[in-house]
Amino acid sequence: MEKFLNDILNILNEMEAIDPIILDMSKTPIPTEYFIIITANSAVHMKSLREKLVRYIKNSELPLIYYDKGEGHDWLLIDAGDVVIHIFTREGREFYDLEGLWIDAKRIDTVKR
Numbered sequence: 001m002e003k004f005l006n007d008i009l010n011i012l013n014e015m016e017a018i019d020p021i022i023l024d025m026s027k028t029p030i031p032t033e034y035f036i037i038i039t040a041n042s043a044v045h046m047k048s049l050r051e052k053l054v055r056y057i058k059n060s061e062l063p064l065i066y067y068d069k070g071e072g073h074d075w076l077l078i079d080a081g082d083v084v085i086h087i088f089t090r091e092g093r094e095f096y097d098l099e100g101l102w103i104d105a106k107r108i109d110t111v112k113r
Contacts, residue, residue, distance in 0.1 A: 008053065011052055027106075054067050073092075074091055076088075
């Protein structure tokens, strides 16, 4: 799983995703290992991030269970089984506050993994 997290973080850094956070969800009732939460700077940026991440997942060993295909939303979700990626607008991230909701989940260091 470490390789997938590193690859995803590299993609996010390359595409200038804002404030990436990884939460270890293994000790929560949510049936996934990790949440990756990021902010995009525009609708175009959200779409680009989604497309690049979906392409990566399709070419990896991670299952692509679901992803939001729409546009114009404050929150896009990519479910890859053990990793769920949340792409937010700045307003959406503040409103839904997943980091606050899952305050007890362990944060994984995202700096140059």
